Amino acid sequence: MKMTEISTKNDARDKLFEYLVEMTSSHKANNKKFAVLLINLNNFRQFNVSCGYKMGDKLLNEFATRLISCARTCDYLVHVGNADFIMVLPDVLNEGHATLASLKLQEKLVESFELGSQQYKLSADIGISLFPDHADEVETLLQAAEKALLDARQNMLSYAVYSNESKKSDFNCWDIETELQKTITNNDFELYYQPQICMQTGVVFGAEALIRWKHEKRGFIRPDVFIPIAESNGQIHEITQWTINTALRQIKEWPSASESLKIAINLSAKVLKDPELVDSVRNALLTWNTEPSRVMLEVTESALMDDVVVSFNTLNELRALGVSISIDDFGTGYSSMAYFKNIPASELKIDQSFVTNMLENDMDRQIVKTIIKMAQGFKLQVVAEGIENDETFEIIKELGCDIAQGYLFAKPMPQKEFLRWIDEHQSKE
Numbered sequence: 416m417k418m419t420e421i422s423t424k425n426d427a428r429d430k431l432f433e434y435l436v437e438m439t440s441s442h443k444a445n446n447k448k449f450a451v452l453l454i455n456l457n458n459f460r461q462f463n464v465s466c467g468y469k470m471g472d473k474l475l476n477e478f479a480t481r482l483i484s485c486a487r488t489c490d491y492l493v494h495v496g497n498a499d500f501i502m503v504l505p506d507v508l509n510e511g512h513a514t515l516a517s518l519k520l521q522e523k524l525v526e527s528f529e530l531g532s533q534q535y536k537l538s539a540d541i542g543i544s545l546f547p548d549h550a551d552e553v554e555t556l557l558q559a560a561e562k563a564l565l566d567a568r569q570n571m572l573s574y575a576v577y578s579n580e581s582k583k584s585d586f587n588c589w590d591i592e593t594e595l596q597k598t599i600t601n602n603d604f605e606l607y608y609q610p611q612i613c614m615q616t617g618v619v620f621g622a623e624a625l626i627r628w629k630h631e632k633r634g635f636i637r638p639d640v641f642i643p644i645a646e647s648n649g650q651i652h653e654i655t656q657w658t659i660n661t662a663l664r665q666i667k668e669w670p671s672a673s674e675s676l677k678i679a680i681n682l683s684a685k686v687l688k689d690p691e692l693v694d695s696v697r698n699a700l701l702t703w704n705t706e707p708s709r710v711m712l713e714v715t716e717s718a719l720m721d722d723v724v725v726s727f728n729t730l731n732e733l734r735a736l737g738v739s740i741s742i743d744d745f746g747t748g749y750s751s752m753a754y755f756k757n758i759p760a761s762e763l764k765i766d767q768s769f770v771t772n773m774l775e776n777d778m779d780r781q782i783v784k785t786i787i788k789m790a791q792g793f794k795l796q797v798v799a800e801g802i803e804n805d806e807t808f809e810i811i812k813e814l815g816c817d818i819a820q821g822y823l824f825a826k827p828m829p830q831k832e833f834l835r836w837i838d839e840h841q842s843k844e
């Protein structure tokens with residue numbers, strides 16, 4: 416064999432081409448769209464330098480597994496070389512679907528990767544093209560995804576949809592960021608309130624404040640969509656300030672008979688690492704002259720476990736102000752039992768996915784039961800959220816849960832409606 420023999424043959428790429436040729440003809444025939452996502456794992460070369468090719472291969476496997484875990488069964492993933500993967504999403508309606516899929520993939524990468532005894536943080540950039548909007552042939556469709564990836568890089572975005580310079584794409588991250596900034600500047604968010612009920616007595620316990628962004632053209636944009644963007648570009652700090660201050664201001668308008676009602680406010684993972692968080696909560700309490708005992712701050716279990724030392728410290732400082740801490744989405748974040756005895760919280764919120772499915776799924780019912788038992792053992796208050804029917808309510812009440820939240824009582828609603836709701840509910844108490 417000659418030492419200089421070079422092969423440019425790539426089986427995976429050949430298969431991808433064949434697959435895409437089939438996709439173009441089937442989608443053309445049915446008048447449907449599909450999306451191509453070119454996913455580039457960042458800093459892979461650096462990883463190979465530090466850890467070697469063998470570990471590099473393992474990392475690629477783990478990375479692919481993570482991508483597959485949030486794909487639909489009809490989606491197609493192939494490793495096309497080095498740090499590049501292509502994911503094909505059949506049958507999408509529009510660019511919005513493809514960008515939501517990209518956000519979902521990127522959210523999946525937030526949790527670190529474990530290889531051997533080490534933990535690694537990974538991120539990826541994504542270029543998106545759509546058949547037939549951006550190209551109707553395989554080669555040009557892939558070129559369009561490459562161009563989108565370059566655009567993303569140049570604009571410091573984690574993903575971008577293809578656009579030829581003259582035509583700016585309609586729903587990309589840049590637009591959302593700009594619009595978000597406008598909304599922050601103009602104070603155009605709104606807080607909705609969802610009641611929480613004491614299960615054993617039926618009286619109102621308080622409400623969870625949930626942010627709402629109504630865009631004049633696009634309607635409601637879900638917090639799951641804009642909070643991760645705000646987290647990645649730092650806007651989350653201003654949004655959090657707004658949320659805390661608005662919630663504390665608005666509870667002053669609640670009826671005086673409701674002076675003891677609690678307000679639960681969500682804090683995102685990034686905010687827990689903000690060295691100014693404790694000061695800004697202290698200031699807001701002073702500004703609005705709020706009893707700290709009325710305030711419950713919710714942090715997700717995965718945010719808490721991301722950096723246990725930092726988050727435990729921050730939460731302990733917050734507790735020293737007199738506010739309470741609740742662990743949101745509990746059951747999904749792999750808490751270690753070892754940390755549990757020192758957990759700086761007084762409440763667990765059972766993740767709604769377990770509650771919603773517990774009538775049909777015995778495993779979920781067991782999980783709910785176990786979390787309630789555990790909370791009782793550790794003297795923590797426990798909330799079940801996502802209660803949608805009487806049957807679920809009765810079972811959970813029987814298990815000894817303290818507080819209920821869910822559509823069975825009320826959906827999240829604007830302050831005005833919430834005030835009416837309290838009135839009606841309290842007249843029945």
Ligand code: G
Nearest residue numbers: 624625626637638639642658681682683827
């Ligand atoms: O309210 P809704 O179901 O749309 O909430 C979706 C997600 O957004 C939930 O995980 C919720 O915790 C989160 N969320 C809602 N309001 C806020 C907020 O003010 N700040 C943060 N960080 N997250 C919020």
Ligand code: G
Nearest residue numbers: 625743744800801802803820821822823827
């Ligand atoms: O992640 P977090 O627990 O903060 O999310 C709270 C969100 O859950 C709220 O935005 C609310 O819209 C949603 N939610 C509350 N109760 C129910 C319910 O009974 N069913 C469903 N599907 N969603 C609910």
Ligand code: MN
Nearest residue numbers: 623681713743
């Ligand atoms: Mn919450």
